[in-house]
Amino acid sequence: MFFSKKSQPVSPVLDAGERISISLKMLINLAGPAANLRAQPVSIRAMQSGGYVSRFKGRGMEFDETRLYQPGDDIRSIDWRVTARTGKTYTKLFREERERPVFISVDDRAAMHFATRGVFKSVQAAKLAGLLAWKAQHHGDKMGGQILSDMGCRELKPQNGRHAVLRFLNALIRPEKSVDERNSLEHAWSRLSQHVKPGSLVYIISDFRGVDSKAENHLARLAQHCDVVLIFIVDPLERSLPDSGRYRFTDEQRDVIFDASDQQQLINYQRHFEQRLAQVQQIAKKKAMAFVQCSTTDDPIQVLRRSN
Numbered sequence: 001m002f003f004s005k006k007s008q009p010v011s012p013v014l015d016a017g018e019r020i021s022i023s024l025k026m027l028i029n030l031a032g033p034a035a036n037l038r039a040q041p042v043s044i045r046a047m048q049s050g051g052y053v054s055r056f057k058g059r060g061m062e063f064d065e066t067r068l069y070q071p072g073d074d075i076r077s078i079d080w081r082v083t084a085r086t087g088k089t090y091t092k093l094f095r096e097e098r099e100r101p102v103f104i105s106v107d108d109r110a111a112m113h114f115a116t117r118g119v120f121k122s123v124q125a126a127k128l129a130g131l132l133a134w135k136a137q138h139h140g141d142k143m144g145g146q147i148l149s150d151m152g153c154r155e156l157k158p159q160n161g162r163h164a165v166l167r168f169l170n171a172l173i174r175p176e177k178s179v180d181e182r183n184s185l186e187h188a189w190s191r192l193s194q195h196v197k198p199g200s201l202v203y204i205i206s207d208f209r210g211v212d213s214k215a216e217n218h219l220a221r222l223a224q225h226c227d228v229v230l231i232f233i234v235d236p237l238e239r240s241l242p243d244s245g246r247y248r249f250t251d252e253q254r255d256v257i258f259d260a261s262d263q264q265q266l267i268n269y270q271r272h273f274e275q276r277l278a279q280v281q282q283i284a285k286k287k288a289m290a291f292v293q294c295s296t297t298d299d300p301i302q303v304l305r306r307s308n
Contacts, residue, residue, distance in 0.1 A: 019119045027130040027169045033301045034134030066090045101158040102136035103196050103226075104129050104168070105146040107206030107233075108175055109183055116237040118297035124233055125205045126172050127300045132203055133165045135304075146195070147171050148188045148206075152178025155195045185210045189218035198225035205231040208280045216283055223287040229307075230284050231292045238273045239295075 018026065066079045069089035082090040106129045112122040129145070136143035144158030145168045154176055156168055185206070196202055202222060222228060245260050260266060284291035292307045294300065
């Protein structure tokens, strides 16, 4: 949805198609720039709190092998099946996972298909997600994701390699209808807390419309075991409203005329946005999550470089 001052349309800087929709070619072309992005700090939580966190803390343990029990071994690691079969006590050995799973959640609901400047919020979100997916692949991390659309919520299990990135990019371009068609942030973040492994790096890209106490609780639960980065997509109109004039909003099916001379309406709109922004910033600060703000007019590559 774009807006223009009545009888004075805003001239697009980019090709109209690139402003309002994404293509696989567009997202594949981000692989090159993503190679120059630095890896995310090892622990966002440690970085923000000043504490020290082990490099592999929380990444999970993979089963490696079994061997005969030795004095001092943790009895909780005894392999009872092998012990019962052989008549001798065996213990399980584990090794730390060195691959850090990266999980990217993208809000693609109707409200994200909007802009007054630059590109649609949905396009900016997809570009950021594409860059982060390619960055994970370049650094040898498993990557998976979540697409939240008006057709429901879909998760993609983290996998290695280029095929995992392409699978995710295709899901961004063509969101599929889900068996469960609920599309609230509360529902999406509830699913995240179930699907994401402890120790993962989780990016949530959204304009965060619909954040409530229930959604916040799910996010807090996720942040207990994962490093979480909140990327807040903003349109310039939300930050600075026009002083005067009549403006037309359209989704090519419906038109709404907005009169900027109605000061109370301006104040209410601005207040609503500022409250949502402050709420998300407060959640991030309280739960030691990283917070990144990205405008629809920003270069997503520079935004990610600054946030590293």
